[in-house]
Amino acid sequence: xxxxxxxGAGTAGTMMANKLRKSLSKKEWEITILDKYKxxxxxxxxxxxxxxxxxxxxxxxxxDVFIPDGVNLIYGDVDRIxxxxxxxxxxxxxxxxxxxxxxxxxxxxxPEETPGLKEENWYKNIFDFYTIEGALALHExxxxxxxxxxxxxxxxxxxxxxVAPLExxxxxxxxxxxxxxxxxxxxxxxxxxSGAFTKPKATAMLGKLLSEKNIKLIxxxxxxxxxxENNIIRSYDGKEVAFDCLTIVPVNMGDEVIARSGLGDDxxxxxxxxxxxxxxxxxxxxxxxxxxxxxxxxxxxxxHFSSEALIGxxxxxxxxxxxxxxxxxxANCYIETGFGKAxxxxxxxxxxxxxxxxxxxxIGPFSLLGNxxxxxxxxxxxxxxxxxxxxxxxKLPVSNNMSMAGKNKD
Amino acid sequence: MSQKTYAGVVxxxxxxxxMLDKKQWTKDIAKAIAQEENIELTDKHFEVIEFLRxxxxxxxxxxxxxxxxxxxxxxxxxxxxFPGAPLKLATRIGGLPKPVSCV
Numbered sequence: 001x002x003x004x005x006x007x008g009a010g011t012a013g014t015m016m017a018n019k020l021r022k023s024l025s026k027k028e029w030e031i032t033i034l035d036k037y038k039x040x041x042x043x044x045x046x047x048x049x050x051x052x053x054x055x056x057x058x059x060x061x062x063x064d065v066f067i068p069d070g071v072n073l074i075y076g077d078v079d080r081i082x083x084x085x086x087x088x089x090x091x092x093x094x095x096x097x098x099x100x101x102x103x104x105x106x107x108x109x110x111p112e113e114t115p116g117l118k119e120e121n122w123y124k125n126i127f128d129f130y131t132i133e134g135a136l137a138l139h140e141x142x143x144x145x146x147x148x149x150x151x152x153x154x155x156x157x158x159x160x161x162x163v164a165p166l167e168x169x170x171x172x173x174x175x176x177x178x179x180x181x182x183x184x185x186x187x188x189x190x191x192x193x194s195g196a197f198t199k200p201k202a203t204a205m206l207g208k209l210l211s212e213k214n215i216k217l218i219x220x221x222x223x224x225x226x227x228x229e230n231n232i233i234r235s236y237d238g239k240e241v242a243f244d245c246l247t248i249v250p251v252n253m254g255d256e257v258i259a260r261s262g263l264g265d266d267x268x269x270x271x272x273x274x275x276x277x278x279x280x281x282x283x284x285x286x287x288x289x290x291x292x293x294x295x296x297x298x299x300x301x302x303x304h305f306s307s308e309a310l311i312g313x314x315x316x317x318x319x320x321x322x323x324x325x326x327x328x329x330x331a332n333c334y335i336e337t338g339f340g341k342a343x344x345x346x347x348x349x350x351x352x353x354x355x356x357x358x359x360x361x362x363i364g365p366f367s368l369l370g371n372x373x374x375x376x377x378x379x380x381x382x383x384x385x386x387x388x389x390x391x392x393x394x395k396l397p398v399s400n401n402m403s404m405a406g407k408n409k410d
Numbered sequence: 411m412s413q414k415t416y417a418g419v420v421x422x423x424x425x426x427x428x429m430l431d432k433k434q435w436t437k438d439i440a441k442a443i444a445q446e447e448n449i450e451l452t453d454k455h456f457e458v459i460e461f462l463r464x465x466x467x468x469x470x471x472x473x474x475x476x477x478x479x480x481x482x483x484x485x486x487x488x489x490x491x492f493p494g495a496p497l498k499l500a501t502r503i504g505g506l507p508k509p510v511s512c513v
Contacts, residue, residue, distance in 0.1 A: 156475065192474075194495060220495045222474060224485070236474075237489040266476060295471070295510065 001030045005088050005098040007078055007257070009035035011043075011391065012289025012303040013104035014066045018393035019311040020102075021068045024318075032072040032096055034088065038063055041132060042386055043160075044300065047167055047336070049135035050142055050247075051175045056132065058383070066391045081261040083282045100284045100314065103263070103270055105255035107160055107290040107298055113251040114155055116226035126226065126246045129168065130160075138247065142175070147184025148244030153233055154191045155223045158267075159252040160290050160298035163345070165189065166196065166206055167336040168247060173213040174338030187214070190221040190233070190241055199352035202345055205369050209337060223248075252298070254291050269293035274349065275326040277310045283317075286310055296329040296349065304390055305330040308400040330402040332358070334379035342375035344368055348402035354409065359398045361406035368407065416442035428501070428508050435505025443503045451503070455491050457482045459504035472497060472509045 004020055006013045017033045024031070045059035067073045079091040081101065088096040109130045111118040117126065127141065128134035152169050169189050176182040189196075189210065196206040196217060210217050224236045232240050254268030263270050263281070271280045272292035279285035288310055289303040296302045305327070312325035329349030334342045344366045345353035357364035365374050389396055411430075412423050417438035422430040429435060437451075440459065444451045461480050462472055474497055478485035492499040497509050 157473075194498070222485070222489075236485045237493060266479060293471075 002028060002099045003030045003097060004100045005096050006033040006102040006104055007088060008104035008106055009033050009063050010106050011300045014391045015307045015393055016102050016288055017071045018068050021070050023315055026070050032074060033067060034074050034076060034078055036077050038075060042383060046129050046135040047164055050129055050138040051171050078257045080257060083285060103287045103291050104289050105257055105291045107252045107254050109250040110253045111250040114223060116228055119228050121228045128248055128250055147181050149186045150245045151188045151241055151243035153223060153248045155249060156251045158298055159249050162297050163333045163335045165249055169215050170338040171336055188216045190218040192222040194219050202353040265293055276313050276323050277306055277327060286314060297331040299331055299333060302331045305400045328401040334375055336379060337371050340373055340376050341371050342379045343371050344375045354407040356407035358406055426508060429505045432505050440503050458500060462500055462504050462506060466506050
């Protein structure tokens with residue numbers, strides 16, 4: 001029996017388990033998927049928890065529901081991957097040999113990487129909403145908060161769900177407006193980037209929204225440390241921003257197992273070919289999702305779009321053929337803008353987010369770089385699409401590589 | 411796109427002031443670009459620029475973090491040498507493309 005092992009049963013790992021089991025004969029191929037935790041979180045839902053729109057039950061399900069029959073789901077702590085020996089070793093001593101390995105270990109927030117972050121005020125007036133604990137703690141804090149300086153800070157690039165910090169401040173603007181205390185809340189957004197986003201058209205659109213909603217943008221701010229005593233964030237070049245409530249995207253790093261295995265870069269991301277999704281170091285190792293270092297967004301949509309190229313390439317390699325599938329870096333993200341509206345960006349490695357209609361030219365129904373109620377409905381509907389379609393590898397009516405159809409080239 | 415003369419050499423620059431033909435770069439050109447930013451380049455500046463040029467020639471990405479771990483300067487030191495937006499500034503002075511912020 002030949003063996004494929006998938007390390008990580010999050011979004012990417014679960015999708016690959018479904019794709020691989022469908023594509024490979026049960027008589028010839030044993031597929032094993034490993035994870036530490038039994039719960040699967042719908043991470044895009046965490047954004048809504050501080051504002052009371054979602055609660056815990058909206059964002060959590062059990063992992064085993066999504067793993068198909070015929071795939072061995074093993075809960076355990078992976079100590080390391082011995083790539084030279086084609087083995088995965090668990091801390092309890094179990095060993096899983098493999099012919100092919102899919103690394104899908106994701107990325108996590110590391111508040112300990114920033115001096116002063118995970119100290120006395122952590123979850124008192126300093127929060128992340130990237131973990132369920134942080135999102136719930138922030139919800140409790142906001143419930144009784146009467147206003148002050150709310151600072152949203154991005155510590156370092158890359159981080160998962162790149163639009164989430166913007167969505168957060170847009171939703172905060174709407175939330176405090178609805179509570180009648182927006183004039184008592186000063187909202188500030190700091191980022192190490194030079195603008196609200198990276199590419200020109202999206203940066204202009206998002207920058208304009210920030211300005212319209214009276215949210216102050218402080219670019220080129222690279223956080224060095226947090227001063228708990230004085231409630232200040234400090235940058236490496238000595239700039240300071242004071243806060244009453246700090247919401248932060250901590251440094252994001254790949255899983256520690258990647259570091260222990262000697263497979264990662266200085267942020268524990270696995271060097272991966274950005275088109276084939278194969279590890280640059282080992283021919284029988286593939287990487288899907290946030291765990292890789294490909295220069296695409298760390299987002300579920302990227303894991304989804306790249307998974308088609310990946311399954312195609314794995315099957316070709318298994319059959320001794322050259323890889324012909326190429327991922328183009330396609331990502332798409334709804335951006336909640338508050339008050340029942342959202343925007344949508346759709347882009348890839350070479351094409352920045354452009355305006356237009358998605359997925360059907362002229363008809364849409366979603367408006368690219370626009371700001372519409374229908375986009376917001378799309379974002380909300382996505383939760384169902386995620387649980388019912390994406391994870392279970394049911395086909396969605398959109399192309400995997402980015403399409404120029406419906407886009408305005410100007 | 412525009413043309414500008416640095417150290418007696420006419421350079422083609424993109425809209426953001428980055429050199430289009432990287433092969434034209436010399437230390438004198440670097441000094442001239444830096445002077446526009448009121449920076450006088452020292453050996454330390456050039457050590458960092460060489461580090462960046464080396465990484466780019468190997469196809470490796472540029473991050474402030476990796477410069478901080480390079481052993482040449484720490485992150486604070488990097489900001490001290492190239493104030494404001496150090497990576498953008500160092501690459502422009504060093505005749506390298508603007509680093510791609512992939513988010």
